[in-house]
Amino acid sequence: MSVGSTPDKFQAANLDGAQTREDNYLLASSGVGSWLFTLDHKRIGVMYLVGILVSFFLGGIFALILRAELFTGTKLFLTEDQYNQMFTLHGAVMTFLFIIPSIPAALGNFVLPVMLGQKDVAFPRMNLGSFYLWVVGAIFFLCAIIFGGLDTGWTFYTPYSVTTSTRVILALLGVFVLGFSSIFTGLNFIVTINTMRPHGMTWFKMPLFLWSIYATSIIQLLATPVLGITGLLLIAERALHIGIFDPEMGGDPVLFQHFFWFYSHPAVYIMILPAMGIISELIAVFSRKHIFGYRFIAYSSIAIALLGFLVWGHHMFVSGQSQLAAVVFSGLTFSVSIPSAIKVFNWLATMYKGSISLATPMCYALAFIFLFTIGGLTGLFLGALATDIQLHDTYFVVAHFHYVMMGGTLVAFVGGLYYWWPKMFGVMYNENAGRLFCLIVFLGFNLTFFPQFIMGARGMPRRYARYVEEFQIYHQLSTLGAFLLGIGMVGAIGVLLYSLYRGKKAPANPWGANTLEWMCSSPPPLANFDNPPPVGDPYDYSNLRYDEREGGYVTVPGPAKKTSSH
């Protein structure tokens, strides 16, 4: 596209920074009601963002309390009961309230329609409905916490969950409602991507973030109902004493594990796939290089989504499932590592001969590659049967999933948040502060979780309030790391919040990206675009030039360069 060819309102905003009140979704209308009843996907995304950050904060406080208690190995300030509740709530809040909805519901909601050059998602009312389901689910969780807590672990394993006196039913209702929220979001995104891609945006001209959201949505749609049904069965068992999972009543506790992991393993990919999508965008934009091997990255998202359904049994190698099952699941598990490895190699190849800028989002992307690689490689130890026997349910596993979920998903989420922040709120944050806290997060993270690999392999079981002295040194390093990490996270979010008051005004396209969301003003007008913007190769940066006066990138007229998209 060229400046001259699109005489739209957004172009004016793009060049002068002039914006009228109606041009800005944040100011388009005011009052609490205008937010609570909005059908605008951007406002819904922002409301999700607030909710998710509050959940993260809550889960983080629980984590720090856990880590502080673990400093000595004997009782410091929590009883065993309190500790058990604390790790359960930490895990449950982080998983169900924070990490599963984080990227799709908050960032995805905001970005997806704009990336498609559209005004909104396919079903705006359903979108608002999903948000309120999330709120209701969160309220159930809070009620469970306030009225008696929960001490089953976020996995709700039977028969313990049938017999404990804590608030299992309330929490399961919460999970059930959250599941619907997740299903509706997935459905909405699938329909939106299928039917609302603008003219010229073929499947293989679609930004990789959308591919990853699409793959995620498929999992959300197919796997979440299993979780819902499992939850209902457990509720029925507790309330009506039907013997499904409890051997006392003729049930089978291992059956519960099959049901649970049939959802929860794919759920891991609900968490990580969108993160990989973000990283693909960030690496390309900040290297100013066309993404390498576009088709391989796109296909690998779909491959991960499908293979992800076949590996749940690797959580159950020591449950007493048959040896044949163990062997089959081990084999399938290894097959998922290939598509993940492909992505890492492609990201590196994208950086080759690029022009790499270490803006904060890119720093998070690099941290992601580092941490996710550790998370992924340590998965190999868990996929191999003989070594998993030793490592299962130890801190090695705790470290592994934190490297993947926190080092992977959370870091990508924060990177994505920094990346789209100027678009979302129309302000620039302070780069140096952003980078500094990224570094603190990175160091704190490794100090927290690396020692856990060692103590886990040496035999420290997870979910322990007390432990034998041998493990103390590792726990102490880990606790120190956790507080450093806590400072880093508070700082990272603080830098963004501070920019809302003091930040410079953001240009339309501060990073020089070529996906469509950067072609409307920052923040976007209520309707995003008056006319659908022209679609090109999302990773072709040759027509973008940095403009001093604008403080961002503008499109320059030039010979329309023909680039292939794969």
Add this chain to the structure above:
Amino acid sequence: MNLLSNLPLLADADGGLFFGPANSTFAPMVDDLFDLIYWISAFFFVLIVGVMVYFVLKYYRRPGHGPQPSPTHNNTLEIAWSVLPSFLLVVFFVMGFTNYMSMRTPPDDAYEIHVQAKKWSWLFVYPNGAESSDLHIPVGRPVRFILESEDVLHNMFVPAFRTKMDCVPGRYNEIWVEAVNTTGSGINPDEHKPHDLFCAEYCGRDHSNMHAFVYVYETGDFDAWLEKAANLYEGRTMAEVGELLYKRKGCISCHSIDGTKKAGPSFKDSFGTAHKFTDGTEAVMDENYIRESIRDPRAKVVAGYQPVMPVFPSSRLSDKDITAIAEFIKSLK
């Protein structure tokens, strides 16, 4: 890693950084596979991060420098880096699987020990009827464990043996192990440095205290220990037997003898004193009350506690055993 292994704080002299000493026949196999995966992973990790850092330094955005043209895809390269690592994965899979099969297939002549897990203690039952709350096994002889649980899921985990298996209520699981070193000499526990045995499946309040020790003896010492363990009453006073039973039968997990409040009331200074119950009644703790509480724990529940104590039928505790326990509680005054 080598450098770190030399730090006494971080690693035993005889284990690696990641693993403690290997004390079963299959432990070295597990450690070797671990090391293989570890070094190959370390290689790829250094490669990936190395290339990443190199590219950042080399192609760092400097004034006047833009991206240089380079291909946006290359099928040969991409297929190569998808397929070649798969060979390594197949190697890991096959090694993990063959080692696992040998870990899961006990020899026919293995010595058998029943493991009963319950909240929050272990009971090991030997072929001659002897019972213990810590695990005692002979060195150099395959031992097969038959695992069961009385209540919720538990998991028997002995890091020194590299083995672990769930105890599932309503079904039997099995594992086996052959220890390669004794933990000390003689049958006196003080002469031993036992291995840890942990519960590795979350099982409620005292999950992290569900810890036992593993003693590995010379064959002769094991037989002597077994003999002694079977004849509980020989050469012991009733109160001493009571104390053993208190530990073995798991009373210890819920009743302290030093006054601390656990899931059940402490036994300290309790014999002969009055107890208040949830239904408002009251009774003095005497032999009959102790007997009733063991055979029918829900009949009288002390105020302030949950009715969580399991029933002990006479197959678990004989009348004589109960007398011994009562003597023990009496002795705590």
